[in-house]
Amino acid sequence: MRPGRDLGLRGAAAAAADTILSAASVSKAFAALPVLKNIDLDIRRGEFVALVGPSGSGKSTLLRIIGGFETADRGRILIDGVDVTGETPARRPTGMVFQRLALFPHMSMRANIGYPLKLKGLPPPAVAARVGELMALMHLPEHYAGRLPRQLSGGEQQRVALARALALSPSILLLDEPLSALDAKLKKNLQAEIRDLHRKVGVTFLHVTHDLEEAMVLADRICVMRDGEILQYATPGDIYYRPANAFVASFIGEPNLIPVVAIERNDRGFACRLRWGGQASISLDPGQFATGLIVDGALAKPACLMLRPEHVCLSSRAGGEGSLMARVAEIFMKGATTQFRATTASGLTVSFEVQGARSDLARIGEVVPLEWDARAAFVTAVEPS
Amino acid sequence: MTGMTPLGAEVPRQLLLYLTPAGSWQLAFYGVPIVLLLLLTFQASENFRVAWVWSLDTWISVFSAPHIWLALLRTLAMSALAVLCCFALAFPVAYVMVTRLSAYDAHIKLAILFAFLSDMVLKTYGWVLFLDQEGILNWILRALAVVPADYDTGLVFTLAATLLGITANLLPFMIFTIYLSLSAVDRDLLLAAYDSGASHLRAFRDITLPLCLPGVLAGGAFVFILSMGSLVEERVLGGGKDPMMGTLIRQTFETRVNWPLGAALTVVLFTVTIATMAIAGWQIKRMRGRT
Known part of the structure; x- marks a missing residue:
């Protein structure tokens, strides 16, 4: 379907x-x-x-x-x-x-x-x-x-x-x-x-x-x-x-698309294991998955987790669920927001955006902890149909 | 909108400089000969030579010779007919090239161009072979048994044959100008007309025709001017019974060696051609202003 x-x-x-x-x-x-x-x-x-x-x-x-x-x-x-x-x-x-x-x-x-x-x-x-x-x-x-x-x-x-x-x-x-x-x-x-x-x-x-x-x-x-x-x-x-x-996700803006390795049921809904800096895990509601993606409690097809840059930010603490370390590679001033692009140890690029002119938040080359709003994450299919 | 310099306003000096080479060429090889031609009409011909007498005798003889004016009328009528025939034949060809055969239009253009570039005299003699008493046309008609065995269309060496020759020789001018203006008509304009509720015929009348009119007029001008000065077709296909101006002028210069009279006839043809074009242009402008 x-x-x-x-x-x-x-x-x-x-x-x-x-x-x-x-x-x-x-x-x-x-x-x-x-x-x-x-x-x-x-x-x-x-x-x-x-x-x-x-x-x-x-x-x-x-x-x-x-x-x-x-x-x-x-x-x-x-x-x-x-x-x-x-x-x-x-x-x-x-x-x-x-x-x-x-x-x-x-x-x-x-x-x-x-x-x-x-x-x-x-x-x-x-x-x-x-x-x-x-x-x-x-x-x-x-x-x-x-x-x-x-x-x-x-x-x-x-x-x-x-x-x-x-x-x-x-x-x-x-x-x-x-x-x-x-x-x-x-x-x-x-x-x-x-x-x-x-x-x-x-x-x-x-x-x-x-x-x-x-x-x-x-x-x-x-x-x-x-x-x-x-x-x-x-x-x-x-x-x-x-x-x-x-494809739909990438048609507007520059979302972070992180491959999902597997999902497991837990008390909140599902725990998603992600392929980035090590094997991170994130807990999501059943509603945070695209229609038809989950069949019998498992992924029916290759999926990825979408995180919009505005839902990722610099973290005050390091480690723990829903955070990872990344090295800042690029900083762009976009006027109302400042966009950062950082690379994880596994080579994955994560971009995040903060309000205001905040290039002071990190320097290029610095390794920073990142966290995100798990409620804004959405798991979607890699390929259509 | 780009600001256009109104006529008569200050012309940049640089522009004058750029125009000098082309301008002097025009003056030396176009302006001067025309003035000479005009001066020649006030001289006389004595013993096949030009005598510089400064009189109006040539012009008096021009205006008192009805055969000259008859030839001029014939030339005008033939040219007008040639424009009509060329339009009637060229428009469908150009239209089909643009609309139906656009995949092959390069081939068709090439074929027309080759026909256009081949020698005009040769092509005109070809028509003699076709129209002759024992020619291809009569042979085909007889072979098809639609006519008796001794039938002859009698077309060769008539004004109709001349018209056919002129039309055939000048047709490419008309096809190409109409083709260019038709292919410049955006197809979306027709779709917009259909969307507005127009039938195909209505859209053709309201959109295609007015938009390709400049091409039709340019083609008409080409055909008219060239036909007014045509010489070969009348000589080869017309038989010389009813001369057109071109033949008359050639005869006056070559056979009669009366240069002042030849010059006067040339001036007459020239003036009438330009005047006709001007009147036609003014009429068309008036008609278009009304819609």
Whole structure:
């Protein structure tokens, strides 16, 4: 059982009536190379879902299949309970914001936003009224209406693309990495705006990005993909603190991933024997293990313990459970935090982070005792599936 | 937006310096000959020689010779038809190259380029072989038995044959300019149009066509200008019964050795070509401004 699919099924059972989008067993191959392998994905009405994965994970292809720009080899797409698998983009209740925005360069801002309305056959006054409404919603100044896309700034172009995609009040707004080409500051502003827009219009958003941090900021639920498969579909908190496997864990931040040798039952739950400076052991609750990892009181597959750098710190005492000695190798000032990288006797690298500018805590080359918050540790699978 | 220097504003001195080599070349080998040509029209031809008399006699004879204006009209009509024929043939070819056969477009481009580079006179004579009374076209038609055994299309040495020759020779210009502008149209724009509810035909009309218009216009300009000055096609395929301006000018210079008249005809052709282009350009600008 894949953890991602497991969660997906439970979600569907809980909110079957309120499912706006349902992708069932969707597969797609390009020239015999599979890009989507039997994907199941359910999205609830009004939800903001982010599809995240490295390039080649199939996230964009899945989005394009949902939008009708690509046809699946197998599987079905249901929107609002209606099977739209064979429908053209024009006949689907979806609006798309393209990666390069795809604003019509020869049309004014007004004509771009009004194009779907004009095609719908709305009379010109109704088109003008709705365009004005959308421009107000996107904070686009009215006197810009006659400008061509190239006369607008990057942020304004984004907003025009959003307005055009929202013009026909779609059931689902599809966003194909529209922020990837922007500089960091503008990106942050637009993330806030998109989040805000989602709250205002109440439309379901499906946002593709390769940036998990962006997904965490924006989405209610995140679907992490790799090699055409869903690795985990969960809330940002679960993705960060309870990743389904080492890949998901490493997708954001720089977690410490320590191989787990074996587990034994004890009074708290399980004692994990770790392969680092000697054989350290750590006691964990049964809830601190990824789903399906423990079968009959033993590890079902290779596992590792994830410790986020912010949950490791310098210890005042040496030795004992939940601590180890390491030699400081690197110190980075990151502004709000200071990051250390240290190496244990067995050659394992541990990174830890403390609040504030604290490079005074240790010197490079110094051997220091480390301890961690065992409650924040999580044992996850090394490999997906 | 980048700040563009308005026309007539201060031009950097360095730019003038950079323009000097190209500018003097243009002046020496383009500007000066045109001025000479213009001066030549005010002279007379006596005993096959230019006599420097400074009179308007050449121009008077130009304006009182209807056959010259008939030839000019014929040239204009033929060129306009050539533009239409080239567009009608080139657009589907370029469109298919970009959309359907994009995997082979390098091969197709190479094939067209080879056809383009091979000698024009030779290709034009090829059409004679094809259209001739005992030529390939008649032979095929007779072999297919769709026509009687002594049937002749009668196409060779007609204006239609000339048009065919001009169209065939100038087609690559049109194909390449349209191909370039079509391949520059972002495919996502079409997808965005479909997403907005457009049918394929509607998206083609609203997006593809307006965006590749610059290429169509550039190709049209190429074909028109080159066709206005065409010589070989009319000479080889037209039979000389209804001369176009190119033939008329060549005859005046070569056979009649009347240089002042030849120069005047050249000036007429030149002026009419530029004027037509200017009017067409102005009209198109007006039409596009309206949408």
